[in-house]
Amino acid sequence: xxxxxxxxxxxxxxxxxxxxxxxxxxxxxxxxxxxxxxxxxxxxxxxxxxxxxxxxxxxxxxxxxxxxxxxxxxxxxxxxxxxxxxxxxxxxxxxxxxxxxxxxxxxxxxxxxxxxxxxxxxxxxxxxxxxxxxxxxxxxxxxxxxxxxxxxxxxxxxxxxxxxxxxxxxxxxxxxxxxxxxxxxxxxxxxxxxxxxxxxxxxxxxxxxxxxxxxxxxxxxxxxxxxxxxxxxxxxxxxxxxxxxxxxxxxxxxxxxxxxxxxxxxxxxxxxxxxxxxxxxxxxxxxxxxxxxxxxxxxxxxxxxxxxxxxxxxxxxxxxxxxxxxxxxxxxxxxxxxxxxxxxxxxxxxxxxxxxxxxxxxxxxxxxxxxxxxxxxxxxxxxxxxxxxxxxxxxxxxxxxxxxxxxxxxxxxxxxxxxxxxxxxxxxxxxxxxxxxxxxxxxxxxxxxxxxxxxxxxxxxxxxxxxxxxxxxxxxxxxxxxxxxxxxxxxxxxxxxxxxxxxxxxxxxxxxxxxxxxxxxxxxxxxxxxxxxxxxxxxxxxxxxxxxxxxxxxxxxxxxxxxxxxxxxxxxxxxxxxxxxxxxxxxxxxxxxxxxxxxxxxxxxxxxxxxxxxxxxxxxxxxxxxxxxxxxx
Numbered sequence: 001x002x003x004x005x006x007x008x009x010x011x012x013x014x015x016x017x018x019x020x021x022x023x024x025x026x027x028x029x030x031x032x033x034x035x036x037x038x039x040x041x042x043x044x045x046x047x048x049x050x051x052x053x054x055x056x057x058x059x060x061x062x063x064x065x066x067x068x069x070x071x072x073x074x075x076x077x078x079x080x081x082x083x084x085x086x087x088x089x090x091x092x093x094x095x096x097x098x099x100x101x102x103x104x105x106x107x108x109x110x111x112x113x114x115x116x117x118x119x120x121x122x123x124x125x126x127x128x129x130x131x132x133x134x135x136x137x138x139x140x141x142x143x144x145x146x147x148x149x150x151x152x153x154x155x156x157x158x159x160x161x162x163x164x165x166x167x168x169x170x171x172x173x174x175x176x177x178x179x180x181x182x183x184x185x186x187x188x189x190x191x192x193x194x195x196x197x198x199x200x201x202x203x204x205x206x207x208x209x210x211x212x213x214x215x216x217x218x219x220x221x222x223x224x225x226x227x228x229x230x231x232x233x234x235x236x237x238x239x240x241x242x243x244x245x246x247x248x249x250x251x252x253x254x255x256x257x258x259x260x261x262x263x264x265x266x267x268x269x270x271x272x273x274x275x276x277x278x279x280x281x282x283x284x285x286x287x288x289x290x291x292x293x294x295x296x297x298x299x300x301x302x303x304x305x306x307x308x309x310x311x312x313x314x315x316x317x318x319x320x321x322x323x324x325x326x327x328x329x330x331x332x333x334x335x336x337x338x339x340x341x342x343x344x345x346x347x348x349x350x351x352x353x354x355x356x357x358x359x360x361x362x363x364x365x366x367x368x369x370x371x372x373x374x375x376x377x378x379x380x381x382x383x384x385x386x387x388x389x390x391x392x393x394x395x396x397x398x399x400x401x402x403x404x405x406x407x408x409x410x411x412x413x414x415x416x417x418x419x420x421x422x423x424x425x426x427x428x429x430x431x432x433x434x435x436x437x438x439x440x441x442x443x444x445x446x447x448x449x450x451x452x453x454x455x456x457x458x459x460x461x462x463x464x465x466x467x468x469x470x471x472x473x474x475x476x477x478x479x480x481x482x483x484x485x486x487x488x489x490x491x492x493x494x495x496x497x498x499x500x501x502x503x504x505x506x507x508x509x510x511x512x513x514x515x516x517x518x519x520x521x522x523x524x525x526x527x528x529x530x531x532x533x534x535x536x537x538x539x540x541x542x543x544x545x546x547x548x549x550x551x552x553x554x555x556x557x558x559x560x561x562x563x564x565x566x567x568x569x570x571x572x573x574x575x576x577x578x579x580x581x582x583x584x585x586x587x588x589x590x591x592x593x594x595x596x597x598x599x600x601x602x603x604x605x606x607x608x609x610x611x612x613x614x615x616x617x618x619x620x621x622x623x624x625x626x627x628x629x630x631x632x633x
Contacts, residue, residue: 142170
């Protein structure tokens with residue numbers, strides 16, 4: 001029976017109390033103008049969120065929240081939250097407050113508003129069911145920032161990144177699975193800015209705790225029985241401990257460190273035979289062998305099938321170490337430049353996975369050089385072995401022949417097979433490729449799949465990053481594609497993320513030298529001046545190494561001397577705008593950069609040549625973040 005709580009009066013919530021601020025208005029204005037902001041002027045979580053919002057390219061003047069109405073109104077989360085929302089909405093009736101329930105990604109699932117004016121305003125800013133208030137879409141806000149930080153967050157009025165959110169204040173708390181601790185959703189309280197109170201934080205924390213309590217109460221008898229067995233056995237067990245049910249896997253710290261996602265699937269396959277063979281052996285994806293000993297967890301009804309299995313794991317054979325290789329610090333791949341710690345770590349992981357033939361997902365933004373890294377890793381580890389690259393984009397010309405070729409190379413059992421752009425495949429082909437991978441899972445050679453981060457996210461969430469064929473949209477997007485994609489990627493036991501170029505700018509000088517040498521045809525050498533290298537290091541590089549390569553080729557073709565100077569670089573690299581530019585804004589920026597270059601950085605002369613005032617060109621230079629050589633007034 002649900003534990004009832006008395007309604008809280010508005011005065012008990014502190015709705016009439018003013019909210020203390022540091023100086024967020026001035027700090028935000030300074031931040032938006034590109035200035036530095038001290039943490040004494042604005043709270044640290046807010047400043048961190050502003051920086052993330054700028055990184056995501058959030059528009060500070062508009063709300064562009066994506067919409068997806070495809071959600072289950074009877075999910076476990078919404079079922080557990082409904083009585084709590086009912087009770088709190090009764091308490092907040094006729095107050096300028098709104099209760100909001102979202103999933104773990106900030107997508108609104110339920111909304112309860114006690115004030116009509118506030119209800120209309122929330123509709124205007126898309127804070128409504130179906131819309132996502134993730135930080136990457138709308139910037140700093142209670143929901144998105146709590147989801148990003150994984151803890152309770154409160155954002156008052158002018159602390160919001162978006163100008164459109166300045167009139168409201170909000171507090172949100174994560175709702176966690178009581179068994180696994182995983183965030184399932186968030187509960188948010190939003191009010192007018194002038195009605196906000198720090199006590200909103202206490203209210204959402206209490207609401208989240210109530211929902212978590214109900215989540216535990218409405219769990220199935222099988223899950224509760226498995227959870228009780230796990231909690232009872234954990235203190236006395238000296239081995240890694242796992243509990244398995246049809247829809248739940250609980251693991252202690254030792255088992256979590258021991259098992260990869262691929263091992264979870266193999267463990268489930270073994271669990272089906274534990275009632276016949278309670279002791280078995282399992283070869284882990286990292287090469288170790290463990291003894292698996294399981295016992296059934298009794299269900300609630302007499303004679304019922306087991307609720308699950310309580311499994312103990314013990315390592316009985318360590319992995320065989322490959323032949324010694326140079327330490328990561330000294331490791332150099334042929335044709336690859338990079339010495340930053342984050343890049344060295346990626347190289348070391350790839351070499352280790354190739355040596356152990358661990359199937360590897362190589363993830364990263366477009367243009368980060370994933371294929372070049374994999375090619376270089378293969379040449380380093382297995383220089384005499386064959387390398388086959390299969391691009392899913394080629395499957396559109398005939399999926400049957402493409403799949404047949406992939407199967408032949410995988411079945412050959414030698415060398416490295418690289419699968420590119422799997423995130424472009426429709427659900428039926430993903431399923432067929434999954435069957436091919438399953439049939440060749442025992443091959444001894446290395447298999448890698450290269451995934452582009454934005455498209456991978458879209459595919460995994462059930463939305464297609466490309467247009468589906470006319471008449472067959474269900475095959476290309478939705479739950480079918482997401483399920484097929486998850487099954488296929490689950491066959492890879494390791495994952496490596498190649499960092500974007502903006503996260504390893506210290507590698508740019510070596511990268512530039514390597515790329516210029518690659519494209520020099522006359523046998524001569526082309527280098528960059530210090531000014532050019534500084535400009536290259538300041539650029540944001542949304543196109544990563546591919547954009548750097550194109551920029552250097554442009555500069556080499558337009559240089560006026562033996563070395564590339566900053567004035568030879570594409571105009572886009574000589575500015576750092578605070579938001580994505582429209583086609584017209586890009587054209588305007590390039591005209592201003594060129595005028596400044598033509599007049600040696602003299603702003604007055606550049607303004608006169610463009611037919612604009614000095615004030616206008618100063619404003620445009622600041623807005624576009626233009627930096628050109630020696631600057632003159």
